[in-house]
Amino acid sequence: MAVGKEIRTQIASIKNTQKITRAMEMVAASKMRKTKDRMNATRPYSKKISQIIKHLAHANPEYKHPFLVEREVKRVGIIVISSDRGLCGGLNSNLFRKTLKQLTQWDNNNIDVDVCTVGSKGASFFGSLKINKVGQVSKLGDTPHLNEVVGIIKIMLDAYHAGTIDELHVMYNQFVNTMTQAPTIEQLIPVVASELENDGLKKHWDYLYEPDAKEVLDNLLTRYIESIVYQGLVENNACEQSARMVAMKSASDNAGNLIDELQLVYNKARQAAITQEISEIVAGAAAV
Amino acid sequence: MTMTVHVDIVSAEQEVFSGMAEMVFAPAELGEVGITPRHAPLISKLNPGEVRVKVSEKESQAFYVSGGLLEVQPHLVTILADTAIRAKDIDEAAALQAKAAAEEALNDKSGKIDYATAQAQLAQAMMQLRTIDRLKKRGH
Numbered sequence: 001m002a003v004g005k006e007i008r009t010q011i012a013s014i015k016n017t018q019k020i021t022r023a024m025e026m027v028a029a030s031k032m033r034k035t036k037d038r039m040n041a042t043r044p045y046s047k048k049i050s051q052i053i054k055h056l057a058h059a060n061p062e063y064k065h066p067f068l069v070e071r072e073v074k075r076v077g078i079i080v081i082s083s084d085r086g087l088c089g090g091l092n093s094n095l096f097r098k099t100l101k102q103l104t105q106w107d108n109n110n111i112d113v114d115v116c117t118v119g120s121k122g123a124s125f126f127g128s129l130k131i132n133k134v135g136q137v138s139k140l141g142d143t144p145h146l147n148e149v150v151g152i153i154k155i156m157l158d159a160y161h162a163g164t165i166d167e168l169h170v171m172y173n174q175f176v177n178t179m180t181q182a183p184t185i186e187q188l189i190p191v192v193a194s195e196l197e198n199d200g201l202k203k204h205w206d207y208l209y210e211p212d213a214k215e216v217l218d219n220l221l222t223r224y225i226e227s228i229v230y231q232g233l234v235e236n237n238a239c240e241q242s243a244r245m246v247a248m249k250s251a252s253d254n255a256g257n258l259i260d261e262l263q264l265v266y267n268k269a270r271q272a273a274i275t276q277e278i279s280e281i282v283a284g285a286a287a288v
Numbered sequence: 289m290t291m292t293v294h295v296d297i298v299s300a301e302q303e304v305f306s307g308m309a310e311m312v313f314a315p316a317e318l319g320e321v322g323i324t325p326r327h328a329p330l331i332s333k334l335n336p337g338e339v340r341v342k343v344s345e346k347e348s349q350a351f352y353v354s355g356g357l358l359e360v361q362p363h364l365v366t367i368l369a370d371t372a373i374r375a376k377d378i379d380e381a382a383a384l385q386a387k388a389a390a391e392e393a394l395n396d397k398s399g400k401i402d403y404a405t406a407q408a409q410l411a412q413a414m415m416q417l418r419t420i421d422r423l424k425k426r427g428h
């Protein structure tokens with residue numbers, strides 16, 4: 001019976017697609033667990049170091065480290081952390097949209113921008129824009145290492161020391177929960193003295209530094225920036241996997257719906273063909 | 289009641305200790321420091337060595353850190369370690385092996401190895417062993 005051959009092949013191909021998306025969903029789910037563990041493991045460190053930096057921004061050191069001093073902004077550097085692969089819903093486009101908004105704002109204030117990208121998606125997105133690109137890394141995989149991003153951080157810090165850029169920001173997706181990822185822009189340097197919770201600090205005070213202020217602060221601030229960028233990287237990784245899991249789940253569900261609909265159409269066509277055949281036979285018998 | 293100070297020890301991989309303590313001893317770069325509550329604000333680099341947290345008169349906990357940073361606020365002590373291990377989790381055999389390997393590397397006359405790295409590794413292994421030794425003497 002040749003009824004609905006096209007429909008049958010269509011159903012078969014959708015079933016194949018569904019198999020693929022379902023497999024990807026399961027792979028993403030198991031990877032998500034691992035990346036989430038990794039993210040949670042490094043969170044305490046970056047939280048504590050941010051806290052120290054916050055304290056530091058409120059101190060009145062006799063030695064002013066360049067990273068703590070605000071200056072007039074003519075050019076800013078940004079590090080955009082994106083994923084290497086697609087098929088993860090609106091994860092990257094949401095981040096890029098937010099970044100673009102910020103870029104237009106800077107553009108209106110006549111501030112130039114230097115961009116470093118982490119991840120292939122960011123590289124190809126900013127590659128098509130008329131914008132000054134100073135560095136990129138990609139193909140970091142699921143277990144990124146700090147020394148893979150040290151290079152671009154160094155580019156930016158050197159530019160800051162040389163006075164080419166006056167601010168450094170990092171853009172990444174913050175992991176809120178499996179369903180929600182929040183695109184985030186964070187200013188790294190100069191360190192902003194945000195509102196400190198009231199924890200009994202005196203107004204004018206300074207740290208004792210051992211062995212000396214410059215060395216300790218250099219060490220601390222570089223470590224801080226590396227830790228924040230690395231944290232952004234692992235958070236973005238966890239976001240990618242969870243976003244992919246959700247996207248693939250809805251793709252599998254959609255494929256299921258599509259198959260149901262097509263199956264109904266196919267069954268109706270088959271039924272109609274049978275009915276017609278019978279009525280033809282009956283009509284033929286009656287004619288004899 | 290004795291005064292206590294909040295102590296956090298974190299390494300790049302995990303949170304190792306968080307809680308109140310009466311006193312903290314840490315291997316600062318210019319010599320070992322002991323920190324009591326209401327200490328003046330201080331930032332210092334840490335050498336590889338043992339961090340001791342005196343939780344109460346009777347109880348104290350020891351950790352091995354491979355270097356890092358120490359921040360002191362009057363009400364808060366934070367130790368950012370490169371790696372931190374609870375002293376009783378240090379594997380003595382592994383530390384001995386690391387020490388032997390580092391010494392061998394130092395004695396290797398072919399000159400292929402990085403002298404500074406080998407020396408740092410040796411220092412770390414020796415500090416781990418010393419931490420274990422002290423722990424044993426205290427009868428843990």
